[in-house]
Each structure stands twice: as structure tokens, then as C-alpha cells.
Amino acid sequence: MGRAVTSEQTKFKPGDRVRVRTDDRPGHIRTPYYIRGKIGWVERVYGEFLNPETLAYGRDGMPRRTLYLVAFNQADVWEKTAAAKDKVLVDIYEHWLDPAA
């Protein structure tokens, strides 16, 4: 699963609450708009992958980026009620995540 990483190498571990960055810049980006600024938690650490945001321009994708499976409550993502347990889970690279209280 990607290149294996230890918990010392990653910024977040499963259970950590994270906020998705609201950066907006042109070009190839893998973090959808609807999830930017939202708060969720790390479900799983997938390991390190070549950075697709630079690979897309013919570069080498280095340095590798840690990829996380991040879970969000549906009700926190959309301003409407949803069934209480429903979730959206998004694969997000570490440089798009900040710690959340």
C-alpha cells in the first residue's frame, strides 16, 4: 500500500482530527472543492505516493506525499441534515491537511 511509512514519519495518525486546506490555485489538484475547509478525521494512513500534482506536469513527483483516507460526517460537509451515521470518505495528501481542534 504505497510506500510504507512509520508513525514518526507522518504528520497524522488514525483518529486525528484534520481540517482540509482552502488553498485555491490553478493546475492539477486532487482535493475536490466541496471538501476544502471541512473538518474530518484520519481513518487510515495509506502510505507514501509520488505527488500526482507535479507528476501531471511531467515532473518526477518527488518528494513523495503521505496519502490518508479522511472521513467526514455528511452533516458537516453539506449544510443540510443527513442520516446521522452517513459519511463521505476522501483520499487526501498530507500537504492538504492541517491539524484541527
Place this chain on the structure above:
Amino acid sequence: MSKSHERDETPQDHGHDHPKHELSFYAKRIYAIRDLLLEKGVITEKDIQCQIEYQEARSPANGAKLVARAWVDPAFKTRLIGDPKAACAEIGIDATSINEFVVLENSEKVRHMVVCTLCSCYPRPILGRPPDWYKSFNYRQRAVNDPRGVMREFGLELPDDVEVRVHDSTADIRYLVLPVRPKGTERLSETELAKLVTRDSMIGVMDALPAVPTS
């Protein structure tokens, strides 16, 4: 694709087929690029045909085989969830072109559904080419915003106490849903079970088909 189109008999004909109907901008562009690649000798007609055959050879039958085996063999199911690519290799499915592959197991209490809101990422070696609706803006928007509404349109009404988990496959991971084995299928063979495993049940928008009562 060339075989399925009528032959273009205009003077511009130069050895391969073009469809006669009005082409979209993107179709024109892709044909132009194809023609240039052929003219410059970068690829050959045979390369294109081989690639089409390769794409067509992969189908949801691969996924159905995986799911049916997992239903009848709990040890295989454990291996499938633990290391999906190795489990594929075990039963002769080539999943090596997938970067990473994750299997999401459904239960009576938890349902998974897969979308790619950014484009149309899809586990092609396991499910073949994605259906058009999977690539539509409508599905890509509503899958994350109103998954229960989408499932309802596929004929699946879920009680509120079931947890719906929508996976937006935005990166290097490809997801396959392992649907719940339908009730009343205890006596079916693995081959018969595989026929109940639809493509849509492995995307997660509906259940596997119910068992057909044998008379």
C-alpha cells in the same frame, strides 16, 4: 472502434475508418491525434486494435468472480480484504495495472458506494470500462451530496440506522465494494452466485441480485 463505424469513402480516405456523423470537438481532436501518431509511426493500427481488445477483455465478470469466491470461502475473503491484488492473482485476474486496490465490505449495517468526483477513476481491471452514468456530472455530484437519493433511483431504500459510506476515489486508490450475499443462496454454486453479482452492486449503488427461486 473502427470496425463498428461505416467506412468513409471520401477522397480523404487514407487507410482507416472515420465515422460519418457530425463529431464533437473532442472526438475530432482525438481522431486528429490518432492520425498524427499513425502518420509519424509512433503507434501502429495493430497497437490500437490490441489496446481496444485489452480494454474490452476486462469486464465486471472479473469482479463477480472475486465476490462469489469471497462469499463461499471465508479464508479467501480475508485474503481479498487483506491483500486484494494478491487475491486477484490467486484466481487468475490481472490487477497489476492498479496502483493500489482496496475492497470495501458491505454488511447489513454498513453500505459503501464509490465515486470519483474529480474525473472517473474506476477499478478497470476488475470491472472493465465504467458505465456512462458513472462519469456523468450528475452522478459525481449527487453521489457525495445525496447518496441515499442515488441508491433510491437504483431501487434501494435504506433505513436511517444503516451507515452509508461514500468513497470519493480522488487519488491512487481504486475501490471495489464487496456486496452482501443475498439470502436464500446457500445452495448455489460459486458460478451461479457470480451471476448475481452485478457491476452496479460492486460500485455500491445497489445490492447483488436476489436468488432466483428454482422450481
